[in-house]
Amino acid sequence: MDRNTLVQEMERLDREIRSCTRCPLCEGAVSHLTGEGRPGSRLLLVAQAPGAQEDAAGRMFIGPSGTVFRKLLHHSGISWDEFYVTNLIKCRLPHNRRPKQLEIRTCSSYLDREIALCQPEILVPLGYYAARYLFVSLLERELSRAAYPSQLGTLIPAGQAKIFPLSHPALLLHQSSREEQLYKQYHLLSVLRSVCIWYEVCPITAYTRTGLIDPVWSDLYCRGDWASCVRYQMEEQHIFHPDRMMPDGTIDRSLP
Ligand code: SF4
Structure with a gap:
């Protein structure tokens, strides 16, 4: 698909997401967040869901975890036009609670379409729920909470693509002792971008x-x-x- 067609198709999908009423999450949301960055990049990052500030502003990663995310990117030398980033769930989860299986089932077809259009070489789930979704949909394999830490920062072949799970930046808001570990994980993005x-x-x-x-x-x-x-x-x-x-x-x- 040429670049113009990809951009048009992504805009069409964005309009669909913004007007979605498939589940009750849309009632409490100010914004239905669509992705940011460069569609069609080698790297496609998948976060969980918008936080309060992101929902209010309609932008990705601008709240406290966004500050951490930008620091990690800056440290690894990656710029926003070298990846596309989106969410597994497009509307805010009340009180930032965990997503329910039904919510993931209802909303994830938008992520599937973003992946199908962008055809990334490397999918980077940020956090457990995004990683588990990609394991089940691309590898047809469950990912338990217990097995998740051993997958972080490792490259896993998944058909035409690869999965590279990373910790969600919000982890550093609660566990600052993990800073060095996250800097190391995110640094590998500068290798994987080419x-x-x-x-x-x-x-x-x-x-x-x-x-x-x-x-x-x-x-x-x-x-x-x-x-x-x-x-x-x-x-x-x-x-x-x-x-x-x-x-x-x-x-x-x-x-x-
Ligand atoms: S030098 Fe580069 S292209 Fe050759 S085997 Fe190593 S990674 Fe692959």
């Missing part, structure tokens, strides 16, 4: 295109966390490494 600079000329890309290796290597490293690739690190230091070296530094002797 593919590896060696991607087009790297033997790993050629092996993937000719079907000699599992595409998951390329998904997780070359088109994902390329900064942790051993080949990339050696290339940067001008250290010789054989073509058959995999991104984790192991040698696959079956390769030509």
